[in-house]
Amino acid sequence: MISAVGLRKSFGEFEAVKGIDVDVRRGEAFGFLGPNGAGKSSTMRMIAAVSPVGGGELRILGMDPATDGPAIRGRLGVCPQEDTLDNELNVYDNLYIYGRYFGIDKATVRERTDELLTFVSLTEKAKSKVEDLSGGMKRRLTIARSLINQPDLLLLDEPTTGLDPQARHVLWDQLFRLKQAGVTLVITTHYMDEAEQLCDRLVVMDKGLIVAEGSPRELIDAHSTREVAELRFGVGEHEALAAKVEDLGDRVEVLPDRLLVYSHDGEEVIAKVHERGLQPAAVLVRRSTLEDVFLRLTGRTLVD
Numbered sequence: 001m002i003s004a005v006g007l008r009k010s011f012g013e014f015e016a017v018k019g020i021d022v023d024v025r026r027g028e029a030f031g032f033l034g035p036n037g038a039g040k041s042s043t044m045r046m047i048a049a050v051s052p053v054g055g056g057e058l059r060i061l062g063m064d065p066a067t068d069g070p071a072i073r074g075r076l077g078v079c080p081q082e083d084t085l086d087n088e089l090n091v092y093d094n095l096y097i098y099g100r101y102f103g104i105d106k107a108t109v110r111e112r113t114d115e116l117l118t119f120v121s122l123t124e125k126a127k128s129k130v131e132d133l134s135g136g137m138k139r140r141l142t143i144a145r146s147l148i149n150q151p152d153l154l155l156l157d158e159p160t161t162g163l164d165p166q167a168r169h170v171l172w173d174q175l176f177r178l179k180q181a182g183v184t185l186v187i188t189t190h191y192m193d194e195a196e197q198l199c200d201r202l203v204v205m206d207k208g209l210i211v212a213e214g215s216p217r218e219l220i221d222a223h224s225t226r227e228v229a230e231l232r233f234g235v236g237e238h239e240a241l242a243a244k245v246e247d248l249g250d251r252v253e254v255l256p257d258r259l260l261v262y263s264h265d266g267e268e269v270i271a272k273v274h275e276r277g278l279q280p281a282a283v284l285v286r287r288s289t290l291e292d293v294f295l296r297l298t299g300r301t302l303v304d
């Protein structure tokens with residue numbers, strides 16, 4: 001569906017994307033995970049054929065965005081980071097008029113609009129103004145709109161940023177159903193839980209480069225341990241205490257508000273911490289996540 005080799009993008013002197021290789025297969029949910037400024041949106045805009053390729057090679061659905069932009073855009077669905085809904089129009093017309101803009105005949109657009117409103121559970125809001133919708137409803141309407149041309153490939157730039165947890169889960173459920181229906185999804189996100197929930201495969205991006213690639217499970221297995229013990233001591237104590245626990249696991253990370261001890265058995269780490277007479281204010285044992293992978297690879301957290 002997408003093949004990129006040595007893909008680059010610069011803005012003046014600044015290199016936002018520094019030569020990345022990406023291969024997205026039909027039917028998968030593929031993620032670009034990385035913090036703000038990693039180059040995810042710049043990559044996505046090149047894939048959407050709305051921003052010229054700065055260097056390297058890019059093929060979308062077998063086509064070249066430099067020469068086949070309109071054909072590519074006609075077969076993609078794009079859900080941009082910012083909602084670009086028309087506030088002057090009601091919910092129904094946002095879909096209907098967008099469909100007509102694609103040149104789809106009236107009867108077909110009406111049929112698809114009804115289907116999509118059902119799919120995103122907005123049928124009862126058909127006559128409502130866009131400005132009266134909640135953030136989650138607006139996102140769902142944006143996704144519905146991006147599906148009006150029945151795309152094979154749907155690009156979603158930070159689909160759940162700014163939504164509350166419940167609205168995020170509703171959206172994940174809908175994206176999951178789209179994937180089951182055979183739509184290839186490409187998602188950028190800085191939420192590691194979103195990447196873990198939705199993506200079959202992903203690349204971890206940082207400062208314009210891909211630093212790791214694989215399924216969430218593969219990435220965690222390759223770059224982290226099974227469990228993590230989180231130890232919270234007093235403010236400013238973590239750096240000094242790291243030396244006292246570093247032999248308890250495979251490695252220790254020092255964050256401003258906690259120590260992370262990586263091992264196969266977090267409870268055992270906690271027991272030994274107490275045996276040593278150390279008294280953390282709070283402890284937590286959890287499974288490793290993609291956040292740990294990112295921390296391992298870059299020394300920083302995903303959301304600063």
Ligand SMILES: Nc1ncnc2c1ncn2[C@@H]1O[C@H](COP(=O)(O)OP(=O)(O)OP(=O)(O)O)[C@@H](O)[C@H]1O
Pocket residue numbers: 011014016034035036037038039040041042043158190
């Ligand atoms: N049109 C532009 N002109 C100049 N610099 C830009 C432009 N677009 C992006 N950049 C810069 O390129 C870098 C990568 O931005 P990009 O939006 O691709 O990152 P991102 O990973 O998608 O992060 P975000 O989640 O904040 O969008 C950033 O430092 C950004 O400031």
